[in-house]
Amino acid sequence: MSAEQDSSTESFESLEAHAYQLEVRQNLLLSTPALIVLFCAASGTLLIMLVFSFLTPGDYGGIKWQFSTEAWFQVAFYRDIFDETVSIADAHLSIFWRSVKLSFLTTLVAFVLGFPTAYFIATRSPETRNLWLFLVTIPFWTNLLIRTFAILEIIRNQGLVNTVLIALGVIDQPLDMLYTDIAILLGMTYVYIPLMILPIYASMERFDFQLVEAAYDLYATRWRVLVRVILPLVKPGVIAGSILVFVPSLGAYVTPRVLGGGKHLMIGNLIELQFGQGRNWPLGAALSLTLLVIVMVALIFYVRSAQKEGGAHGH
Amino acid sequence: MSDDVAVEARGVSKIFGASTDQEVRALDHVSVSIAQNEFFTLLGPSGCGKTTLLRLIAGFEHPTDGAILLEGKDISALPPFQRPVNTVFQNYALFPHMTVAQNIGFGLEMQGQSKDEVANTVGAMLVLVKMENLKNRRIDQISGGQQQRVALARALAPRPKVLLLDEPLSALDLKLRKEMQVELKRLQHETGITFIFVTHDQEEALTMSDRVAVMNEGRILQVGAPHEIYNRPHDRFVADFIGDTNFMPAEVIEHDESEVRIRLPSGIEITVPAPPGLPQGSEVTLAIRPEQARIVTDSDAISIQGSLTDEIYIGTDTQYRVDIGMTSPFVVRVQNANGERARIPLGSRVGIAVDPRTIQILQD
Structure with missing residues (x-):
């Protein structure tokens, strides 16, 4: 491991690669605030929607924490209230x-x-x-x-x-x-x-x-x-x-x-x-x-x- | 007679921005006729109207006044796609989304030729411009010189009656430009198509053309073979624009049919061949080419005298600048025999000898 490192640090190319990695790391650091906002606003809300879509509707809006695939079923199918025909x-x-x-x-x-x-x-x-x-x-x-x-x-x-x-x-x-x-x-x-x-x-x-x-x-x-x-x-x-x-x-x-x-x-x-x-x-x-x-x-x-x-x- | 004429401009004027306060007269009653199978060059400084004349022939612009005739037929009103005339653009204007072969075949395809016909002609064109092995390359994958060849092949492929070239060599480096000059002459010879070439480079114009038209400020000043233009310029602009020239004021003393006696500012009188229609006693300008003058140190046969101010070695030649008491120095160019040059100390009095037959008289 250490021998490999020694030989690689000698080559200019690996130095360049190292500098590149460093730059990537710095850029990542700089973009962190934006990434956090994006994650919370986009991925976070998407995740909430995904979770909600597998729950049961609450009586007055909202949700009940009870697993159900009924919502996905209702996207494409209609179940009659009285005789339950689909x-x-x-x-x-x-x-x-x-x-x-x-x-x-x-x-x-x-x-x-x-x-x-x-x-x-x-x-x-x-x-x-x-x-x-x-x-x-x-x-x-x-x-x-x-x-x-x-x-x-x-x-x-x-x-x-x-x-x-x-x-x-x-x-x-x-x-x-x-x-x-x-x-x-x-x-x-x-x-x-x-x-x-x-x-x-x-x-x-x-x-x-x-x-x-x-x-x-x-x-x-x-x-x-x-x-x-x-x-x-x-x-x-x-x-x-x-x-x-x-x-x-x-x-x-x-x-x-x-x-x-x-x-x-x-x-x-x-x-x-x-x-x-x-x-x-x-x-x-x-x-x-x-x-x-x-x-x-x-x-x-x-x-x-x-x-x-x-x-x-x-x- | 008109059978031999490929393109004719009859009293063509072009005014840009007419009826505004920034009216520009790009062409002013230009008349010129260009023969079949001729390599014709429009030469002039930028803004002289040469490109405008070319664009009028191509159909990108329409004349404000006058007519453009192709083989005797008035084509002034036709759009570019109905004229059997093709253009090689200064920056080539190749289609970046097509390959070399697709670019060359574009005009043929638009003419409605069959796939086989197009493929055959494109193949022949690729051979003609020596680009066979790059036919499937994209335009951004080939060099500037190669793009130039593709642009030529694309414009030649539909076999136009006239090929228009708008400063096509200006983007190439010197060596490539020299190569392409020879190449263009060869292509013109092999295809037998009339070439109208636009350039501001006088050397290019002289080496390549059968005839040259020198233009300035929207007018054609002189049309002629390169040696006529160079040796017998009609006016000061032409003499100044083509090659290096020494100008010198002089006065006409007397003249007959063939010869004229003139007096130089130094008081020396010489006899030179007379241009037609020269009034007695008038002020004229003499034009003397640097290579047609000699530096002499002995006192006989001296026409002009001055002191040597500069000696510039330029490989094959040496240039001497002689102060003869006028605003600009008189330039003499002498060929270096055997690579040696005669050494004359700077500041010494020298004489300039000129063969009177090479002196050109210009009327301003």
């Missing part, structure tokens, strides 16, 4: 499905609107770019709830859109926009689109626009330049933007609550219900963890397929 929990499944569908559509719409916006900003002169970025971030200054109610004011039956359309004589009956999936989609797209624009812009800022000229020069039409040159090279931004929009959309709570009314629940609302009126904390915990798993699986598939697509061009 059936699939359609309500839960349709809410999960709606959440995934709306989040996917939100991501898609945010991309379709956000990509040209990011392109527009990235092709402005450096001074005006900052102004445009500033405008994109302005909505963040106002509370989400207030912005959501503002949308409600715009699209409700006596709201801005309908009033104007009726006054112009385009329609004679107000359009039913509020409390539909479309309303939720509109609201979520509005809320999350900056999270799509900013990462795509960050990718495009580093993009060499001379490549666009090179492709034009080599007989590529505008559409082909977009598909073959611009999109593959700003893909990291598109992936980041999609994740940043999809994940919070899936857990959205305020927007579907205000704009979807009571009829169009999303997972976030369902979970909230279990901790509130439902008085079923274990089920709420189990639903939360299910949501977490859905997000993780979706992300893994998305990133994998996006990378594979990039690899086909690259190798």
Whole structure:
């Protein structure tokens, strides 16, 4: 042991390795406060949820310290109160499905609107770019709830859109926009689109626009330049933007609550219900963890397929 | 006649930022025609409009006034992807997400050629630029010189009628640049494609080109073969920009069809070949190349006299700087015979002898 140490201390490489280890140890020490906060806030709460999901609901909310798998059973199945017959929990499944569908559509719409916006900003002169970025971030200054109610004011039956359309004589009956999936989609797209624009812009800022000229020069039409040159090279931004929009959309709570009314629940609302009126904390915990798993699986598939697509061009 | 013309610019002007207060006239009524299979160089300092002219031919910019003709057809309004003209960019602009072979094949693929056709042409191009064994490398895995070759192959692959090269050698080190100059000449010869080459390096322009256009401030000052440009510059800018030149004011005493008698500031009168249209008694500038003058120590045949201030040894040559009582010293370059050089003590009075036939008269 000691002989080995002697010989190794002589070599410069091991000295370097030692210095590296020391540096790692120092860095670890410096990041300890952050790691503690992260552990308590993220892992700690997750652990609590995991434990709660295997307990029995208390009579007036809360939990009883009694092991049970009933909550996990209830995520997917429904047990009749009277005759104990078991059936699939359609309500839960349709809410999960709606959440995934709306989040996917939100991501898609945010991309379709956000990509040209990011392109527009990235092709402005450096001074005006900052102004445009500033405008994109302005909505963040106002509370989400207030912005959501503002949308409600715009699209409700006596709201801005309908009033104007009726006054112009385009329609004679107000359009039913509020409390539909479309309303939720509109609201979520509005809320999350900056999270799509900013990462795509960050990718495009580093993009060499001379490549666009090179492709034009080599007989590529505008559409082909977009598909073959611009999109593959700003893909990291598109992936980041999609994740940043999809994940919070899936857990959205305020927007579907205000704009979807009571009829169009999303997972976030369902979970909230279990901790509130439902008085079923274990089920709420189990639903939360299910949501977490859905997000993780979706992300893994998305990133994998996006990378594979990039690899086909690259190798 | 027009069968032989590859590209023609007819009274082309380009104004950037028109109708704002920062209007920039990048090109001012430029007319030039470039022959088929010619190695044509646009030479000038940065901001002279050479790159703008190239971009107008490529289609990245459109002329404010005038027209660009390709083989006699007006292409001014066509977008770049409809012009049979390809560009080699200064920083190459290779697609970083594609391999060497995919880069070269991009233009062919966009033209709608079949996979086999693309593969065949790409193969031939890889041989042409000697990159066969690196065809599957990514762009960031090859050197600058190799990237240069890929950029050339990519632009040549679709067999354009004209190849535009925008200072393509400026990012390479000196040795590689010399190699690529020879390589470019070879490629132009083998492919038979018209090359329009943009550079600010006069040596590059002189060694590579069939014809050179010297540009300044949005105008073409002189077009001609390298030896014409070098030996018979039309104006002071061209003489100054191409090679080293001594300028000297002089006065025209009398002249006829072929010869002109002029008086130097020192009072000495000499007879030189006359340029056309020189008014009697006018002030002119003489341009004398350093290598066309000699240092003489004996007193006969002396045209100009001064005192030797500097002697600079530059390998093959020795440069002498002679103070002849003007703001800048007169420079004489003498070849070192047998590696030896004649030693003249600094500060001594010397004479400068010049063959009158090599003196160029410039009218300002």
